[in-house]
Amino acid sequence: MHGADNNGRAAFFGPSGDTRWNQRRLLAELPGFVHHELDIRDRAAVLELLAELKPHAIVHTAAQPSHDLAAQMPFEDFDTNAVGTMNLLEAARRASPEAPFVHLSTNKVYGDAPNEIPLVELDARWDYARPEDRDGIDESMRIDRSKHSLFGASKVAADVMVQEYGRYFAMPTCCLRGGCLTGPNHSGVELHGFLSYLVKCCVSGTRYTVYGYKGKQVRDNIHSLDVARFADAFIANPRAGEVYNLGGGRENSCSILEAFALAEQVCGKKMSYDYVDRNRVGDHICYISNLTKMKTHYPSFTLSKSLTDIFVEIHRSWLERAGAS
Numbered sequence: 001m002h003g004a005d006n007n008g009r010a011a012f013f014g015p016s017g018d019t020r021w022n023q024r025r026l027l028a029e030l031p032g033f034v035h036h037e038l039d040i041r042d043r044a045a046v047l048e049l050l051a052e053l054k055p056h057a058i059v060h061t062a063a064q065p066s067h068d069l070a071a072q073m074p075f076e077d078f079d080t081n082a083v084g085t086m087n088l089l090e091a092a093r094r095a096s097p098e099a100p101f102v103h104l105s106t107n108k109v110y111g112d113a114p115n116e117i118p119l120v121e122l123d124a125r126w127d128y129a130r131p132e133d134r135d136g137i138d139e140s141m142r143i144d145r146s147k148h149s150l151f152g153a154s155k156v157a158a159d160v161m162v163q164e165y166g167r168y169f170a171m172p173t174c175c176l177r178g179g180c181l182t183g184p185n186h187s188g189v190e191l192h193g194f195l196s197y198l199v200k201c202c203v204s205g206t207r208y209t210v211y212g213y214k215g216k217q218v219r220d221n222i223h224s225l226d227v228a229r230f231a232d233a234f235i236a237n238p239r240a241g242e243v244y245n246l247g248g249g250r251e252n253s254c255s256i257l258e259a260f261a262l263a264e265q266v267c268g269k270k271m272s273y274d275y276v277d278r279n280r281v282g283d284h285i286c287y288i289s290n291l292t293k294m295k296t297h298y299p300s301f302t303l304s305k306s307l308t309d310i311f312v313e314i315h316r317s318w319l320e321r322a323g324a325s
């Protein structure tokens with residue numbers, strides 16, 4: 001198994017975004033794992049590596065993942081998310097066109113269009129007002145004529161290109177339009193990795209800042225193991241040019257206020273926070289992934305980790321990482 005990463009997350013977010021610890025963990029724990037120090041923006045290097053490896057399957061997760069940061073570094077964002085994906089797709093077509101290609105897209109390809117769905121305000125969360133929206137947002141949601149942030153727009157470019165390599169070249173590609181993907185190995189920072197960062201704040205007594213929507217904004221959360229299990233299911237039985245919404249669904253959804261309560265319960269500490277009455281640009285108010293399509297295409301796939309499992313594992317990991325440093 002081969003992994004490619006250039007620790008771009010540390011360049012984007014500083015030392016707290018550093019992912020080298022996880023690279024070392026993989027090298028120590030995964031027999032046969034080989035790390036390649038590759039910048040996916042380096043077209044010649046990407047073409048060369050894939051020509052050498054001729055992979056049987058590709059899971060593309062490298063990205064500049066933050067909305068706010070994209071506005072500060074638009075070229076780095078586009079070069080990583082759009083051009084980097086293009087480099088990988090074309091390298092895959094030349095080296096291994098039969099290899100399933102799983103691309104981690106995002107629900108931000110829908111921009112703020114999901115905010116047009118009628119909502120109701122409950123005590124601790126926003127929720128969908130109409131019964132027909134209860135299961136959340138499916139893949140028929142439009143991806144244009146909405147505000148995305150530059151990050152969302154660069155991911156749209158990648159998403160459409162991944163679909164195109166499936167449709168035009170009949171390559172087995174798919175886009176997984178993620179809700180909140182997280183787990184014990186996330187290097188959560190304020191600008192990205194909401195639950196990981198929130199639990200880190202609770203563990204360390206750091207004040208968390210809530211931006212707008214009364215802290216009732218809802219996200220659905222999926223454990224990284226379940227993301228990997230779905231990628232595995234696609235690789236075993238691929239289709240061409242598909243898109244799937246991938247998240248924790250209603251079962252694993254929570255608002256920020258609900259996440260505070262769960263974090264306090266799991267960490268045994270009070271959460272301290274500030275509230276800023278201004279939402280992040282283009283931020284979703286209530287986003288729950290409708291998982292019907294992925295479950296229909298891959299009926300044996302089910303989520304193996306609950307929301308509580310996710311909190312417990314993230315909490316344990318921050319304690320271990322604090323102990324190791």
Ligand SMILES: NC(=O)c1ccc[n+]([C@@H]2O[C@H](COP(=O)([O-])OP(=O)(O)OC[C@H]3O[C@@H](n4cnc5c(N)ncnc54)[C@H](O)[C@@H]3O)[C@@H](O)[C@H]2O)c1
Nearest residue numbers: 005006007008009019039040062063104106178179180181
């Ligand atoms: N975490 C989420 O909630 C979430 C939600 C929706 C979609 N996604 C998508 O899932 C994917 C993974 O997200 P994540 O949360 O694990 O992000 P992450 O930042 O933790 O991981 C991305 C990895 O890519 C690496 N990287 C960055 N630039 C690179 C480059 N030029 N060349 C090589 N490697 C580079 C980083 O060092 C990092 O290890 C991304 O595509 C992201 O947009 C994530």
